[in-house]
Amino acid sequence: NAVAQPPISLVIPAYNEAAVIAAAVAEAEAALSRHFAQFEILVVDDGSGDATAAEVSRVLADAPHTRLIRH
Numbered sequence: 001n002a003v004a005q006p007p008i009s010l011v012i013p014a015y016n017e018a019a020v021i022a023a024a025v026a027e028a029e030a031a032l033s034r035h036f037a038q039f040e041i042l043v044v045d046d047g048s049g050d051a052t053a054a055e056v057s058r059v060l061a062d063a064p065h066t067r068l069i070r071h
Helices: 022-035 052-062
Strands: 009-014 042-046 066-068
Touching: 009 022, 022 042, 022 052, 022 066, 042 052, 052 066
Parallel strands: 009 042, 042 066
Antiparallel strands: none
């Protein structure tokens, strides 16, 4: 069984962006949902020393198309 791929992927690189990442994800979800039925948002936490990953994890319930990738 082949897995259907979303037609668009948005990659948001994030390094120490805890203060703004939740708003960025919400804005991206809203904008992409107006134009695409299927999409994914990949937030790549590139070794942040702040709470970036925790903030992304906190908003995942309200951002069903978003995934967190940590380095």
